Amino acid sequence: MIQLRAGKVTLTDRRTQRSWPVEVAPFLLAAHPVTRSTYARITGRRPGSAPPGDRLPVEGVSWEDAVRFCNALSEAERLTPAYTIGTDGNVGAGTGPHTPPRWDSSADGYRLPTEAEWEYACRAGTTGPRYGPLDDIAWHRANSDDRLHEVGGRQPNAWGLHDMLGNVWEWCWDLYDPEVYGTYRVLRGGGWFDEPWSCRASVRRRSHPTYRIDDVGFRVARSPR
Template structure:
């Protein structure tokens, strides 16, 4: 599929899409997480994390962030299905964040969007996800890294959230049990909407290759989560083919 399929709409599509890409200046960000310090246990276990010990410690590390551009909203149902040349979605769901997409699905979408706009694809995708290659010199669309996501979410602020939760996030208490249209609550200081709550967002990174293999990171909390699970440092993991109704993604460009 090529961009020519849009005919006279081609320039409008490109313009509208690029207008949604927000420039982010470079800087540094400190990340924090818990790691399990125990070795793999036998299959005869009683712990909540199958096969692993319960000892955890906090680790912190600092990442340098190069300038990049990020979409101000999560990818919507309309954009996702339009790019993949699938059936047009109903008007009442067009601006909902796309969900039920795996990490692998999100990479495939980024590649397709890159091809449509004449950009170089960032990903070489294989059936074995751990062998998927990310070409960092490519100018195509991509997922944010774990560090980029937190840096963009915090937007220069220092707290767990950049404003009161009901002002910025759809979560268990205000979502009516479902994802909500993007852009309806307040953005963060850099103009990004729905970074916290509404849907979790896939990132490129492995969570912990030594302990969890090819599990990938997702961030931010969702409409189904309690308040405490929705914030700038909220971080979870799952298999790259995992799909669920409160997990989507957001796209980035290294260069516009």
């Protein structure tokens, strides 16, 4: 986990032509996406369709899977879970399968980054579309050989974060646009099969929280103690 100081970031949405500034509090973020080996150690499961590889980013995991993993990792490390998950096994408060989890922002356990935290961390103080030359920092359609790659194989940004662009898209905590897309959650970063256009710090994508996709993974964040 890398500790990041407080700062500001301006988010943009190409679809609606909106932009909005966000203040970001100090937080910790994993240096790379969650790997298959870590996911298997915590959950006992090895999801995904790519060939075996312990240091490959886990993929084929839904947003709900990611939330469950965060709580399980917190419990394994004796931290306070960040999310309330229903006792019926649903990712919710126990009132039905479509009830979203509650996030306790005072908890010191693992969680998904917010969309603002993700972009702030990705940019690492830069203002352009990327934090470095694309081929040096990301696996994308033109250089990935149409497959996943081990985490940490490309150059990190100035704050030591690897694979913020390319390899796998990453789930964020936020709803994408609840008035239009309901419960769909935000994805960021681009993936191994994406054109360079999609591998930019500002690009937003969305997916249903129950969908499992072969180019979507996640990384974990924590709030300071």
